Amino acid sequence: MRSSAGPRSFRHRGRSKAHRGDSRLTETTIPAKIAVRNLTKRFADVGVVAFEGLNFEVAEHEVLCILGPSGCGKTTLLRVIDGLLPPDSGDVLIDG
Secondary structure, eight states: OOOOOOEEEEEEEEEOGGGTTOEEEEEEEEEEEEEEEEEEEEETTTTEEEEEEEEEEEETTOOOOOOOOTTSSHHHHHHHHHTSSOOSEEEEEEOO
């Protein structure tokens, strides 16, 4: 399920060459390194939903921290992202 992700837009403060000394908001397109779209993983045999409808993107040089109590699906999410477990639905896009 690994494929390219679409571009992601960020707004940041930057200096325009045409307006030196004038700080303006500019929009830059940075592709997501990891994109999770509408991801769902269930363990039907025990009636557990690890996560459902999960969406997020991680750009290059961004840090993502996954926090939660024991048994909430953190390791399952990482295994799905890594391709060790298949998702029930949704997409994981790597190196967009």
